[in-house]
Amino acid sequence: MSPAPPQPIPRQESSATCSIFPTQTPERDLPLHRLLILILFLLTLQVLTGGLLLLSYVPAAAEASASLHDLARTSLVGGLLYSFHRHGISLLVVATGIYLLTLLLRGVVRKRHRLLWRTAVALPALVLAFGFTGALLPWDLDGYWTALVGIEIVESVPLVGSLLAHALRGDAELSAFTLTRFFSLHVFFLPLLLFALVFLHLLAVRRNGFSQTDADDKASRSADWHPAATFQASVLCLLTLAFLLILSALAPAHPGFEADPALVSVDPRPAWYFLPLFELLHLPFGGPFLLAVVIPALILAFLLLLPEIRLSSDPRRDRTVAAGICIATLFAAGASTAYSLLFRPPAIGEQVSVTPEQLPPIPSGNAANQSGRSLFVSEWCINCHQVAELGGRLGPPMTDPVELLARDRIRLILLDPKQLNPLSTMPSYRNLREDDIEALIEYVAFLQTLREE
Amino acid sequence: MRKLLGSFRKVIFAGEVLPHPERREFLRASASLIWAAMAVLGAAAVGASFFRSPRRERYMGQVRVADLSELQEIPQLFQAEFEETAGWRQVRKRLMVYARRTSDGEVSLLSPVCSHLSCLVRWNEDGREFHCPCHNGRFSIEGRPLSGPPRGPLRRPTFEIRREAIYLKVSE
Numbered sequence: 370m371s372p373a374p375p376q377p378i379p380r381q382e383s384s385a386t387c388s389i390f391p392t393q394t395p396e397r398d399l400p401l402h403r404l405l406i407l408i409l410f411l412l413t414l415q416v417l418t419g420g421l422l423l424l425s426y427v428p429a430a431a432e433a434s435a436s437l438h439d440l441a442r443t444s445l446v447g448g449l450l451y452s453f454h455r456h457g458i459s460l461l462v463v464a465t466g467i468y469l470l471t472l473l474l475r476g477v478v479r480k481r482h483r484l485l486w487r488t489a490v491a492l493p494a495l496v497l498a499f500g501f502t503g504a505l506l507p508w509d510l511d512g513y514w515t516a517l518v519g520i521e522i523v524e525s526v527p528l529v530g531s532l533l534a535h536a537l538r539g540d541a542e543l544s545a546f547t548l549t550r551f552f553s554l555h556v557f558f559l560p561l562l563l564f565a566l567v568f569l570h571l572l573a574v575r576r577n578g579f580s581q582t583d584a585d586d587k588a589s590r591s592a593d594w595h596p597a598a599t600f601q602a603s604v605l606c607l608l609t610l611a612f613l614l615i616l617s618a619l620a621p622a623h624p625g626f627e628a629d630p631a632l633v634s635v636d637p638r639p640a641w642y643f644l645p646l647f648e649l650l651h652l653p654f655g656g657p658f659l660l661a662v663v664i665p666a667l668i669l670a671f672l673l674l675l676p677e678i679r680l681s682s683d684p685r686r687d688r689t690v691a692a693g694i695c696i697a698t699l700f701a702a703g704a705s706t707a708y709s710l711l712f713r714p715p716a717i718g719e720q721v722s723v724t725p726e727q728l729p730p731i732p733s734g735n736a737a738n739q740s741g742r743s744l745f746v747s748e749w750c751i752n753c754h755q756v757a758e759l760g761g762r763l764g765p766p767m768t769d770p771v772e773l774l775a776r777d778r779i780r781l782i783l784l785d786p787k788q789l790n791p792l793s794t795m796p797s798y799r800n801l802r803e804d805d806i807e808a809l810i811e812y813v814a815f816l817q818t819l820r821e822e
Numbered sequence: 823m824r825k826l827l828g829s830f831r832k833v834i835f836a837g838e839v840l841p842h843p844e845r846r847e848f849l850r851a852s853a854s855l856i857w858a859a860m861a862v863l864g865a866a867a868v869g870a871s872f873f874r875s876p877r878r879e880r881y882m883g884q885v886r887v888a889d890l891s892e893l894q895e896i897p898q899l900f901q902a903e904f905e906e907t908a909g910w911r912q913v914r915k916r917l918m919v920y921a922r923r924t925s926d927g928e929v930s931l932l933s934p935v936c937s938h939l940s941c942l943v944r945w946n947e948d949g950r951e952f953h954c955p956c957h958n959g960r961f962s963i964e965g966r967p968l969s970g971p972p973r974g975p976l977r978r979p980t981f982e983i984r985r986e987a988i989y990l991k992v993s994e
Binding site: 514517518521522532535536538539540541544545546630631632633634635636637647650651652653654656657716762763791792794 | 872873874875876878899900901903908909911913916918934938939940941942943944947955956957958969970971973
């Protein structure tokens with residue numbers, strides 16, 4: 370490659386202005402352009418997978434969970450769609466965060482970058498709003514409690530809190546009406562905002578680029594946006610797609626147990642990107658309003674006002690101080706997320722640490738099999754039902770039962786615990802795969818025959 | 823504004839044709855006015871839609887949650903169902919309550935809804951306390967907050983004892 374002389378960048382292209390992307394861009398801005406293309410790609414992917422999920426999803430409390438389960442279980446593409454959509458938002462949180470941090474470190478904050486910076490700040494905030502409203506849509510336990518706690522936090526705001534909470538719920542309490550409301554927010558109102566935001570952001574990038582001054586532009590060699598930015602971005606998008614595919618294959622997302630407002634036996638956990646907030650709420654002082662409304666609002670306000678705030682007399686030091694504050698906050702958030710993931714694992718029933726190997730082994734010739742034994746642990750049975758003095762005590766013990774249950778009765782309890790006992794606090798297992806249910810029934814039937822010595 | 827009203831009077835009532843600069847200003851102001859009016863109407867529609875909530879008809883009587891003979895010294899969760907019509911939907915709602923008999927024979931009732939952020943607390947026999955699984959709040963057997971974020975005690979529902987059974991009033 371022969372070094373070309375620095376070329377001035379035409380600010381006002383007369384013929385090519387109809388493109389929303391720049392035609393020429395300084396070489397030093399290329400990484401930011403690539404990251405932006407990746408974010409646009411991920412957003413498009415969310416819109417597409419979301420749209421395709423809409424073809425099968427039934428936004429009603431009685432059918433939401435079952436419709437998504439059916440989709441995820443019966444078709445490979447359906448399962449992938451759901452996993453892509455659930456994991457995609459995680460990637461978006463990361464990508465928009467990295468983008469924002471890069472903008473800050475490059476100093477794309479002040480003066481003419483106000484619009485660019487502020488729309489970039491609003492982007493991760495909007496992604497989190499998508500995550501919050503989307504969590505309720507499968508109508509599963511974690512989503513239900515995320516929404517309930519989230520709305521309670523909104524309610525803690527003085528004066529307007531209860532009004533806002535009411536608008537979010539669409540009802541006096543969290544109910545099927547809330548699902549309708551979150552659904553319309555998630556698939557209509559928030560996307561509307563998102564399109565406006567992306568439009569404004571692209572406009573700002575198109576108008577001023579990422580450089581501080583025109584002199585900066587002139588100092589850097591310029592390159593054609595397409596393919597200099599687009600080629601590597603395409604590779605990046607392809608790699609991300611491959612990563613999503615691997616993630617969806619290794620850790621397929623599926624709706625959890627169906628939401629049940631009367632289930633006392635659940636340890637609900639929000640999505641990982643809400644864990645810093647979740648940890649903050651554990652503090653024994655401050656209260657929900659201060660911890661979960663004022664602190665996030667202050668962070669958001671700090672970021673939005675960063676173009677105006679002077680942190681020191683020297684603009685160069687200013688940037689360092691701002692970056693320092695942001696990195697420190699990010700570090701605290703990361704540390705609390707790690708703490709949450711390590712020390713507060715989700716559970717249904719009591720927190721127990723029992724491995725399938727500790728459970729009674731199955732004698733050869735028995736219809737029960739190993740998969741039933743591991744399902745008994747992985748599907749949380751052991752957290753409520755004791756087996757030979759191991760496990761939780763919320764439900765009746767499995768070994769040495771008062772009465773022996775026939776297999777069809779065990780099936781009935783698994784599928785619809787409330788049909789036999791309306792006051793049961795056991796979650797329904799009707800969304801489990803048929804062969805898994807079969808394996809669980811056989812293992813429970815085997816456990817019942819064990820006698821305490 | 824006064825100038826605008828003046829122009830308005832001239833156009834509507836006097837049927838005058840405004841001179842050029844005044845006409846442009848008049849059209850500009852009228853256009854802004856039209857858009858402002860539409861924005862206000864739009865905001866009203868958004869507000870009315872978002873703040874609308876279903877009409878609720880609840881069975882407002884008393885429901886039986888437990889027999890006195892069922893009570894033990896440790897709190898047990900009892901539930902009762904009642905019918906409710908919300909909007910067009912008929913639903914069965916549940917009332918949940920922890921009930922126990924204290925050492926001096928009194929009946930003690932506690933709501934399972936955590937005073938912090940409304941998760942459901944669970945009785946922990948080992949620690950002899952209520953534990954909230956959401957943010958680690960702990961409450962004594964009387965419902966007093968012991969540790970963690972909760973400040974207030976667990977709510978004590980009002981109840982009535984009739985014919986050896988506990989009845990709770992379904993409230994709004």
